[in-house]
Amino acid sequence: MTAVAEAASTQAKPRERWTDNKWVQRAIVWGALLALYELLAIILGDFYLASLEDIVSGFGQIVEEGRIPTVLTSLEHLLVGFALAAAVGIPIGVAMGRSFVVDQVIGMYVRGLFVTSLAALLPLLIILFGVGFRFQVAVVFLFSVFFVIVNTAAGARAVPRQLMRTAEAFCVSPTRRFTAVVLPSSLPYIVIGLRLAVANAYTGMVLAELWVGVGTGGILKNMGQNRDLPKFFAMVLLITALAAFSSYLIRVLEKRLMPWAKEVRAA
């Protein structure tokens, strides 16, 4: 191999102990948390918390009762809303970051809505879209689009000027400069925006369904009202796991799209 790789490999290689393994560390921390929870559940009793065994059997019941297809329908709304947010948010964000005029014209609305409590808009959205598919998608969209816009704009603003000038010096046309410099340079910010957005898309999805009592949120509402805690906790955990998995998928995408970042970390 080369001098660079050699230098890197000889530099940091202290002897590894079994406790250095991240899965060992996780098992310890998670195990401790679960034990603590179980203890709390025993102390408080099943009126307030469901014990771990109950949650596991609650999950079985959810599957038996045929709740999974409902969750999948909710996920479909989420996916459509999130895809729309990305498709709309990234171009707007880039335009805001690269153009002073665009930033002046729409920036204040974006920043304004970004800090507004979007939940307060739900009644208005019901008036506009009803309570069906369009409403669910609209809520997910609104809950996620501003994170995409704001982060993408920050990335587009942070494109190093020297690199733009270098591209100009090598006669790269303005449109090519866009794809050759602006987009790759903003990519890390865009990905962060998407990850924040997907987490909020889940919030939006559940909130919209809770509001009108349909889908996954509707199930949660019923379970809560009936004090069916094992199933309720199992459902919440399922949604949390799905959200974490979505965020993970975006990280995988990030590594595929930005090989240079990974190689740099490895060096």
Place this chain on the structure above:
Amino acid sequence: MFLELDSVGRTFVLERRKHTEELCVLEGISFGVAEGSFVAICGPSGCGKSTLLRLIHGLQQPDAGEIRVRGERVTAPSLDRGMVFQHHNLMPWRTVIRNVELGLEAQKLSKAEARSRAERWLDKVGLSDFASYYPAQLSGGMQQRVGLARALAIDPAILLMDEPFGALDAQTRVLLQEELERIWEANAKTVVFITHDIEEALFLADRVIVMSARPGRIIADIAVDAARPRREQWRAAPEFAQLKGEIWKLLRSGQQEALLEEVSP
């Protein structure tokens, strides 16, 4: 003359809190450069050397006077002039070879032709083994060599170098200077080389143009008639030391002024 500067001037307008301030960085710069010669421009920091190079390249326009290449006025960047920057300015998301291809993309070359040309130049700067690396994985000297290959790959008539070795350690700098001399001898481009390092200027150039501190003016134009290839013998020659002393004396007064001014830029 191949490259001509005709009383070129440039003033920047600084926006202060309540008023605007005019800063004259270059004033009445006139000189010509013959085809195939190596000219170094040497001056204290803040004397407008880098601005001058950007004007020659066409990235910025002069407020006064004009710049001509082969009698044609410079108004925009062109692939006829290749630029090597002070900081390598490589695209972090492109591999080394893709960085070298940057300027070739604007030329009407087939992909295969661009690739083979980039490979050829990467080979000439001794980095063919690193084609698939990312810039951040290379040392400072290697990054600067990629920058040089990128500028040479477009086959420019004029190579413009803006303190390309300024940020490198002393040993690497000397090695790269020798390498540049070798490449220049083999390819005979016209080179305009900006530096604040007198030794570097004397080692490389046929001619050293000495500038004063702000506003930048030409205070001397010194011919360096040493036989080529120069290599290390020239650095040790008595004429080298003599010229160095001469230029240092010229720069000294201006340098002190610049130092005082740097406190309040």
